[in-house]
Amino acid sequence: MPPKRILLVDDDEFFVASIRAILESNGYAVDVAGDGQEGLRKISESPPDLVVLDVMMTTLSEGFDVARKLKAEAATRTLPILMLTAVSQRFNMPFSPEEEWLPVDRFLEKPVEPEALLREVGALLGA
Numbered sequence: 001m002p003p004k005r006i007l008l009v010d011d012d013e014f015f016v017a018s019i020r021a022i023l024e025s026n027g028y029a030v031d032v033a034g035d036g037q038e039g040l041r042k043i044s045e046s047p048p049d050l051v052v053l054d055v056m057m058t059t060l061s062e063g064f065d066v067a068r069k070l071k072a073e074a075a076t077r078t079l080p081i082l083m084l085t086a087v088s089q090r091f092n093m094p095f096s097p098e099e100e101w102l103p104v105d106r107f108l109e110k111p112v113e114p115e116a117l118l119r120e121v122g123a124l125l126g127a
Contacts (some may be wrong), residue, residue: 001095005050009066043076
């Protein structure tokens with residue numbers, strides 16, 4: 001069986017490299033997009049099994065906008081989204097998955113422990 005494919009959408013190259021290493025060393029195939037627009041393009045070309053999405057990229061709310069767009073489209077509505085961000089710390093505002101305002105399946109704060117990341121990814125992918 002081919003490995004589960006994860007699209008990591010984040011503009012922090014160091015963070016991307018570390019998360020990618022964790023995921024790939026655990027058998028996942030990882031593709032990367034540096035911002036929401038590139039992520040949306042890659043998803044439309046070849047939908048992954050899971051999207052790991054940052055919030056603050058080109059704009060402060062880009063990840064929120066991408067998540068809402070994905071959940072609004074029939075073709076991507078069921079695509080699991082793990083939001084992985086430091087937005088709560090930066091603005092001292094706690095966030096959690098919410099169907100209408102923040103339509104993601106799971107939410108983790110940066111920095112994230114590898115075990116927590118792998119646990120959430122596994123749960124979303126049914127592993």
